[in-house]
Amino acid sequence: MAEDRTQQGPTGGVAPHLTIPSRGGQAAVEFYQRAFGAEVLRTMPAEDGERLMHAHLRINGGSVMLHDEFPEMNGEQDIVPKGVVLHLQVDDADEWWNRAIVAGAVPVYPLADQFWGDRYGQLRDPFGHSWSIGATIRKG
Template sequence: MKTQTSFAPMLRIRNGVTDLDFYKNAFGAVEHFRINNDDGTVHVAEFDIDGAVFHIHEIYPHTQDFDPAAHTGVVTVGLFTDDVHSVFDSAIAAGARTVMPVTDFEYGYRQGELVDPFGHKWIIEKKL
């Protein structure tokens, strides 16, 4: 019997975050659920971008998770889309920082690299 496999990254955020609208504004992400702490800050949330699920989770002091804002590049999320320029520009308008502008590469990809407001690195890409 064939099974379906999917990949759902968990992106860590610093404690005290209350606003995750970047993902909605930048990538058109849909929020499935959110669990807040007693003070209203985000504990965990689940989103999807065109059916690709990912999670946002606060960093616990007792874990050995990296703060992405302090360790940019520990993980890079690749986001494939038909319109690299549009998605890239939306992310920048929503608060991301350009690392590398959208470029066509000789290995057959159009891609641009950015860092979101929480320190996560993204490559917005399309196979040409």
């Protein structure tokens, strides 16, 4: 019987694929569930039984994939994420922000009303990845 590959990954668009340092893949899945309401579509453990080979999550309607780092495959260890910010455009920035902070995210750029018309801020998750949260400021 063929392996069911549904929900293995997105079927179109662009999806971030995060490398999680220090064998934190499963903890990252759990954090994203608490912080961003992630729905787990699929997980695949590595053959060593200790690391996560692949996870496919749905966050705010979009796909995010992640895996533990595998230094034996690319020679890198202790990957420090930088240079990318994952943006969440949401209905209520304060609700999403507060939920992420309670789950363990750290504010980097405070959530505030911005000149371009969004309530916007940036935070860092416990695995080093940067996220921004924004919502259109409601008038009235």
